[in-house]
Amino acid sequence: MFQNILRRARKACSHCLGATLAAAALGAAAQGTPYPAKPVKLMVAAGTASSPDAIARLLASHLGAAWKQSVVVENVPGMGGITGTERGARQPADGYTLVLSTSAGMAVGSSILEKMPYDPVKDFEPIALLMQLPNLLVIHPSVPAKNLQELIAYAKQNPGKLRYGHPGGGTTPHLSAVLLNQSAGIAMEGIPYKASSQMTTDLLAGHYEVLFHNSSVLLPHVQAGAVRAMGITGAQRTPQLPEVPTVAEAGKLPGFEVSAWWGLYAPAGTPPAVLAKVSADVAAALASPEIKGWIEKQGGQAGSGSPQALREFQAAETRKWRDIVKAAQIKME
Incomplete structure (x- = not known):
């Protein structure tokens, strides 16, 4: 009887050992597979x-x-x-x-x-x-403002006349305009777009007046004279447009920064x-x-x-x- 019990115990242990070795082998294989192993x-x-x-x-x-x-x-x-x-x-x-x-x-x-x-x-x-x-603030040439302070003054003298395009609530073009409204005490009206490409096209066509957008997108249009740059929303000027001041310095709006x-x-x-x-x-x-x-x-x-x-x-x-x-x-x- 004792011998039967011993044989069963040895058999069980061999199964345990086999399972342990199999698990170890799987673990080693997993560790040996470098990430990433597929696309x-x-x-x-x-x-x-x-x-x-x-x-x-x-x-x-x-x-x-x-x-x-x-x-x-x-x-x-x-x-x-x-x-x-x-x-x-x-x-x-x-x-x-x-x-x-x-x-x-x-x-x-x-x-x-x-x-x-x-x-x-x-x-x-x-x-x-x-x-x-950072975003670049630009205006259509039809707006009679040569710099940001003049733009702010124009907006105060003509409440509700200036409109800005944006590609949706919560995007940085939208928030940049919201922050300018709050900081400067003006009330530009937002026009939402589903496509930023159409938003830019409509500004160039004069369908609205103000736009905050990626500087990389607007830079060619500034250089071509199709729009007028008012300021950069970052903490410092950009090397691509060194003559364009930040919104904070151009509008005398300390702390204005959006990226x-x-x-x-x-x-x-x-x-x-x-x-x-x-x-x-x-x-x-x-x-x-x-x-x-x-x-x-x-x-x-x-x-x-x-x-x-x-x-x-x-x-x-x-x-x-x-x-x-x-x-x-x-x-x-």
Whole structure:
């Protein structure tokens, strides 16, 4: 009887040992598979031919070469970045979907929507702040103002006459105009557009008078004399237009600063080792001459590639816009 019990015990232990060895082998195989082992999707919360799309494709090319895997860009525009960001939050947290989101999607949306369809903090892992890009304030030549102080005076003398275009509530062109209204005590009227290309075309045609937009988009029109530059919304002048002052200095509006920004995220729960690798490789990409040069050519500033830097910057932007949005009573259903 004792011998039978011993034989059964030995058999059970052999099964346990086999299971242990199998688990160890699987673990070793998993550890031996470098990330990424298959193509990676880069979901961009903006349309094609936009500034976020451009930096995404540069980043995808750089990472694809470094990883020896395809990095496929998928554009999901809508609501200033909220639509694509929501879809990104629902993706598997396995490192094979990265999300490029916007300032509206990650910092402003929570102030302008009654209920966000995702939590910008809890539903994502920050990877890197990619870049910041100031807006350029321009006016149609039909407006009799040579500088920002004259524009503000004209707006006060002609209440309701000046209109500004914007690509949706919570976007930086919209918020720039809202902040100018508040700071200067004027009341320009906003005209929303679904497509930023049509927004620019209508300004050039004189269908409205004022526009804040990416300096890279408006620079050719300024140089051609089709629009008149009033100021840059960043903290300092841009090398592309050194003669154009900041809005803060041109309008005597201390503290006026607005920049569009784009950050790279992963769905919450993505493995820390994957996040660390992606962050390090993105930091290297941002420091490369190709990407850094492109960002500077747009008049922008490259991010550091640090997850903590993005986390802190996002929190500061969320606090900044909460009071401004509340005072302007901006809401989206």
